[in-house]
Amino acid sequence: MSRIGRFWNSLATPKKIPRFYSVILGVLLLVGFIMPLALNDQQLYPRPTPQLQIDENDPLAPYDRGGVPLKEPGIVKSQYPQFSEKSGMVTSYLSPIAIGVSNTTIYYGTSIYSSPGGLIDEILYYSRGFDTILESTILMMAFVVATWVALHFTMKRREEE
Amino acid sequence: MDIIILGQQLMGYIPLGDIVLYLAPVNLFMFASALAFTTLIAISRTETQVEAGVGTLKDQEVKVDKDEFKIRRFLAIVCGLATAGAMITGDLFNFTLFVCLIGIVNIGIVAAVKQIDVLDAAFQYGLVAMIAILPLFGGAAMILASTGTISLLEIAHIPTTFMMIFGSLLLFLGVAGETGVAPFYATKAEMFRTPGSPFLLIIHLSSLLVIIRVIEILLIINKPF
Numbered sequence: 001m002s003r004i005g006r007f008w009n010s011l012a013t014p015k016k017i018p019r020f021y022s023v024i025l026g027v028l029l030l031v032g033f034i035m036p037l038a039l040n041d042q043q044l045y046p047r048p049t050p051q052l053q054i055d056e057n058d059p060l061a062p063y064d065r066g067g068v069p070l071k072e073p074g075i076v077k078s079q080y081p082q083f084s085e086k087s088g089m090v091t092s093y094l095s096p097i098a099i100g101v102s103n104t105t106i107y108y109g110t111s112i113y114s115s116p117g118g119l120i121d122e123i124l125y126y127s128r129g130f131d132t133i134l135e136s137t138i139l140m141m142a143f144v145v146a147t148w149v150a151l152h153f154t155m156k157r158r159e160e161e
Numbered sequence: 162m163d164i165i166i167l168g169q170q171l172m173g174y175i176p177l178g179d180i181v182l183y184l185a186p187v188n189l190f191m192f193a194s195a196l197a198f199t200t201l202i203a204i205s206r207t208e209t210q211v212e213a214g215v216g217t218l219k220d221q222e223v224k225v226d227k228d229e230f231k232i233r234r235f236l237a238i239v240c241g242l243a244t245a246g247a248m249i250t251g252d253l254f255n256f257t258l259f260v261c262l263i264g265i266v267n268i269g270i271v272a273a274v275k276q277i278d279v280l281d282a283a284f285q286y287g288l289v290a291m292i293a294i295l296p297l298f299g300g301a302a303m304i305l306a307s308t309g310t311i312s313l314l315e316i317a318h319i320p321t322t323f324m325m326i327f328g329s330l331l332l333f334l335g336v337a338g339e340t341g342v343a344p345f346y347a348t349k350a351e352m353f354r355t356p357g358s359p360f361l362l363i364i365h366l367s368s369l370l371v372i373i374r375v376i377e378i379l380l381i382i383n384k385p386f
Contacts, residue, residue, distance in 0.1 A: 011344060011347060012347045012350075013347060014281065014282040014285040014286075014347050014348040014351050015281075015285060016347075017285055017286075017289055017345050017347055017348050018285055018288040018289050018292065020344065020345070021289050021292060021293070021338055021345055022292060024334065024344075025292065025295070025296055025334060025338075028296070028330060028331065028334060031327065032327065035323060035324060035327050036323055036324070037324060038307055038322045038323070038324050039306050039307065039324075040306065040307055040308055040309035041309075042309045043309045044305070044309055044310045044311070078178070078179050079179040079310060079312050079315065080176065080178075080179060080181065080312075083176040083177075083178055083179070083181070084178050084179070126178060127178040127179040128178060128179050128180060128254075129177065129178055130177045130178070130180045130255065131180065131254060131255060131258060134255065134258040134259065134262065135258065137239075137262060138258065138261055138262045138265055141236070141239060141262065141265050141266055141269065142265050144232075144235075144236075144269065145236070145265070145266075145268065145269035145272055148232050148269075148272070148273060149272050149273075152228065152229075152273070
């Protein structure tokens with residue numbers, strides 16, 4: 001009986017809570033090892049297998065989605081095609097620098113150039129644009145809090161006399 | 162789209178590309194109450210606590226200074242808007258993002274306090290909220306892997322598999338850590354021992370509304386009836 005009481009008391013101590021939470025999470029994650037996997041192969045946001053494009057010596061290797069900008073849509077599947085009619089039109093856009101680099105090397109797709117304005121991941125910016133807004137809002141709020149704490153030193157540096 | 166979710170007819174939807182916010186009576190009601198409470202908070206002032214000295218006349222007023230008041234009001238409004246958004250979103254990943262935003266902002270509201278006990282508790286709550294991100298997004302990813310979609314309107318038609326149940330368990334554990342419900346409540350209870358009442362109440366309200374919403378989502382995913 002006293003053991004249960006001690007357990008309840010430990011739940012009331014804030015310091016013990018992260019440990020307690022991690023134990024529960026760990027036990028639940030162990031179930032994942034014995035769980036039968038039933039993956040759906042009709043995925044919403046498909047990508048071709050990376051090896052396929054690498055073997056073809058495609059310079060955009062794992063990220064090539066095909067298509068011609070503003071003329072022909074690339075391989076983009078959206079959940080509700082009726083809400084995003086122009087989907088896939090700019091997926092394959094490459095900036096002039098990116099075109100230049102991709103002509104010289106076959107490893108362009110995995111290089112650092114491929115990101116900003118190189119290959120546009122249209123799923124992220126067009127059909128799921130609201131998520132992008134929220135993600136950056138989370139980041140901004142984290143910075144707001146951190147800046148405020150840093151500027152105002154909310155911790156008491158020294159105990160008050 | 163003519164869809165009935167949990168016995169209620171949809172009154173409409175707001176398409177934002179693949180993210181479709183749907184308007185059903187319960188969701189609309191929770192959305193409106195979250196917004197109304199946010200407005201009340203935006204126009205109110207903080208309370209002042211009085212710490213009485215026993216046996217003496219040295220009563221102490223604990224006030225919130227202006228800088229602290231401003232940052233708290235701002236974060237409380239963001240928290241209210243995030244709660245309102247989480248109420249009507251019809252997309253699982255979008256929902257997890259809203260919950261994550263609520264968690265970060267909750268830490269921020271109490272981070273402006275100058276009491277050591279409260280800050281310690283907020284730190285522990287922050288640790289739990291950080292750990293909770295793993296099951297939160299992991300659960301959503303698990304459901305995406307087993308159904309191939311994260312739109313709740315589509316998931317409503319897909320028969321439940323064991324992997325979906327596991328995914329929704331992870332999701333629930335994530336939300337529980339992020340909002341600090343029953344067994345993990347101690348950290349949040351300590352956080353309330355600080356002046357500045359109306360802004361602290363949004364922490365309570367957001368976790369209550371989010372828990373109701375996550376139960377609705379779990380019912381949609383698992384279809385027990």
